[in-house]
Amino acid sequence: MEKHEYQAPGPNDSRSPCPALNSLANHGYLPRNGKNITANQLIEAINEGFNVSKFIAFILSHAGSYLIGKTREGELSLEDLFNDAIEHPVSLTRPDKDLSEDYRKISPELLDSLFSEKNENNKLTRKSFARQFIKRRDQSLRDNSKFHGLSFLQKYQVFGEYSLTLLCFPGSENGRGEEIDVDTLRSIYQFERFPDNWKKSESTIGLSQLHNLVGNIRDMVEDLDKNKPENMNKILK
Structure with missing residues (x-):
């Protein structure tokens, strides 16, 4: 081997x-x-x-x-x-600890929910992760009585996880930090296996690169929240 x-x-x-x-x-x-x-x-x-x-x-x-x-x-x-x-709650791959005895197991339903955010090219983008975060957060707020939102540090951790996924796992250098193929992500998130023909980043992934991407995804989440129908209705009243 x-x-x-x-x-x-x-x-x-x-x-x-x-x-x-x-x-x-x-x-x-x-x-x-x-x-x-x-x-x-x-x-x-x-x-x-x-x-x-x-x-x-x-x-x-x-x-x-x-x-x-x-x-x-x-x-x-x-x-x-x-x-x-x-x-933390709001995991992309596992149910909240307070909602399932199987919280240590990967949830096919949660993965399907994430992959449904793909674009027409079968790619998940920064905005895909931002939309899925809102979906998962709102789901936890609705179903998990012990969950009242993530702290600032927890949000940074979560958005850092998304950012490292986008920086580490795309199949080409052009996609790093921007988008990732659904099949590639399934290999990592579901089977915990490097995809066939995958190569690590040619350039070292640094702190400023990671921090900037975290901030970008955070801003996308805030913008999407502001433009949710229920929030737009409040603004128009």
Whole structure:
């Protein structure tokens, strides 16, 4: 087997709520069993697997370890990230923890809802993710009595997840940060597997690039919210 060939996880392997990290384990950038992982291993895997800058990888790795109560030298298992300090409602792939006993499992219904936001070219754009965020947020507000909205930091985390998806996984350099093919995203989000013929970004994905895209998606969400029919009616009254 090649070093980074895909290998499905076994029944005793540990996996997280993050499809990208699970993909790194499934391809051997992280220990394939998903266990006893150090922050430095996370940094190297994120950098090597996706060409995300080591600075971003450092922030993600050490912040994640800190939030779940691991020391700087401590090791974690991917399943440790199913933690209220990191996990959040309004996931694109999994139901809210308070709404389903199967919240750790990928939901085909939620994926179909996301993919329905594709454009005529079978691509999901920045606006597709913004629209899906509003759909999921409103769904959680309606159905989850314990959910009253995301904090500023949680929104940044969520929009950061969308932004890294758009930066890391498009099949061509032209699409990075702009759009991603539905079939490509299904491979990552549903099967946690790098798509066939996929290549990581040729240029290192940096913090300013990520921050700008987060801000752009946030602005799109705010604009879409303002133009929702119920809000337009309030303005016209």
